[in-house]
Amino acid sequence: QVHLVQSGGGLVQTGGSLRLSCAASDRTFGNYAVGWFRQVPGKEREFVAAIDYDGAGRIYADFVNGRFIATRDNADNTGHLQMNNLQPDDTAVYYCAQSKVIWVSRRETDFGSWGQGTQVTVSS
Numbered sequence: 001q002v003h004l005v006q007s008g009g010g011l012v013q014t015g016g017s018l019r020l021s022c023a024a025s026d027r028t029f030g031n032y033a034v035g036w037f038r039q040v041p042g043k044e045r046e047f048v049a050a051i052d053y054d055g056a057g058r059i060y061a062d063f064v065n066g067r068f069i070a071t072r073d074n075a076d077n078t079g080h081l082q083m084n085n086l087q088p089d090d091t092a093v094y095y096c097a098q099s100k101v102i103w104v105s106r107r108e109t110d111f112g113s114w115g116q117g118t119q120v121t122v123s124s
Contacts, residue, residue, distance in 0.1 A: 002026055002098055002113045009094065009118035016086050016122070022079040022096030022115050030054075030074035033099035035111050036081045038092035038120075045095070049081060050104040059104045063089075086122045093117045 003025035012018055022034065033052045039045040051058045051070040058070050069082040079096055095118075097111035105111075 002028055004096055004113055004115035006096055006115035006118045009120045011121045012086055013123050014087060017084045018120060020081040020094055024077040027077060029077040032102055033104050034072055034079040035097045035099060038094045040092045047106040052104045053102040057104050088122045088124045091122050092120060094120050
């Protein structure tokens with residue numbers, strides 16, 4: 001099973017930007033879609049974005065509303081989530097995940113390997 005290590009995140013003011021990264025331990029990373037999810041204490045984890053194995057297809061949750069961009073660099077086995085115009089409601093722990101399939105999906109059950117999570121806090 002691939003090991004995913006996340007970086008980025010932190011504290012930002014409303015309207016600010018952050019970039020999350022997800023580094024995979026092996027090159028199978030490039031064979032599968034990558035997803036991003038987030039979770040607030042007391043709530044279920046929710047889908048944020050996903051990018052397919054070659055970066056050609058991407059899907060986003062409705063609340064993203066054009067503010068986030070998912071990218072990937074298969075040469076470096078990394079995925080990124082650029083988050084712009086952050087709002088207090090975006091405060092959560094964000095997780096990256098490697099899919100078990102090549103197409104993009106919103107379903108947690110389609111993802112088999114998960115990063116450790118990184119805290120994003122947006123102050124008002």
